[in-house]
Amino acid sequence: MVKKSPTINGGSTADLAFLCLAFFMMTSSMDHDRGILRRLPPPLPPDAIPPEIRERNVLPVLVNMHDQLRVQGREIDIRDLRRITKEFFSNPFNDPHLSEQVEREFPHLGMVWTSRGVVSLQNDHGTTYEMYIKVQNELTAAINELRDEMSRAHFGVPFSSLRAGDERRHSIQRAIQMAISEAEPRDG
């Protein structure tokens, strides 16, 4: 008669696995980091000459130490920043005080009007980080909305649905650039 091989009692394996599970749940986190992505400019050589930019092509955005916002010489509310930035870049009525528009050709888009405008953001050393992020957020939102409008007009789909490797996305990103230049902050 064949003898039955002895079995190992597997009842406690579940307990061990639970211990492992509990350990992993304690030591790990699932949150994905989110945030506003930016690209810093490379450091300037000390003898660099600032490029000539016509005054109408610069949108000066100043934030002072009391978190007050000044755009184009007027004190404004943060709620209006998005609309002002969009108007500055798109310049629908060809206002001579807003950014210059040039016609350029891009693959998939054809000839489109692009802006030569640059937002010049200057904050104070005393500005709070929260206000700084709000301003960055509104500027990003303005550009994202312009890109979305162009994507809907040319391709009939929202910009967010164009995937990372898509050439159409790349063309729109080049046609409407994230033109934000940060000046050295001031003390005040």
Add this chain to the structure above:
Amino acid sequence: MGRFRKKEKKAAPTINTGSLADLVFILLFFFMVISTMRESTLLVRVVVPQATEVHKIERKSLVSNIHIGPPLPHLVAALGTEPRIQLNDQIADVSEIQTFILAEREARAEADVPFLTTSLRVDREVRMRIVTAVKQELRQVGAFRLNYSTTQTNALF
């Protein structure tokens, strides 16, 4: 009447728990795959601001975190109340940022270095002076990809 015969005493039926371990192991692997290890313990208070236009950072292994905020209450005696910078597990000075970035690069594969992103996790009440100083250091060392860490919200106002 055989049909209504009294049932004989039986032991309560047991559930076979042999596969329970397998189930729990599957759960364990699921958690191991979707989660990442918790980062270093914080020495500074960081409540990041809210924003609407946020990106999700895809490859967390390519992110170096810089925390800036006022020291936690139990460290105020040692560190004061002014915002400080935390790199890895310790409080650091602005001048140590370049070394930190170089060490982070050293720890990654060479092919991944251009995709390294620095994530600034800054408390919302911090003033910009220290943040600007950190950004200048990052420019000097060539760490241009920057993320301002925020939480997502649907409306700011």
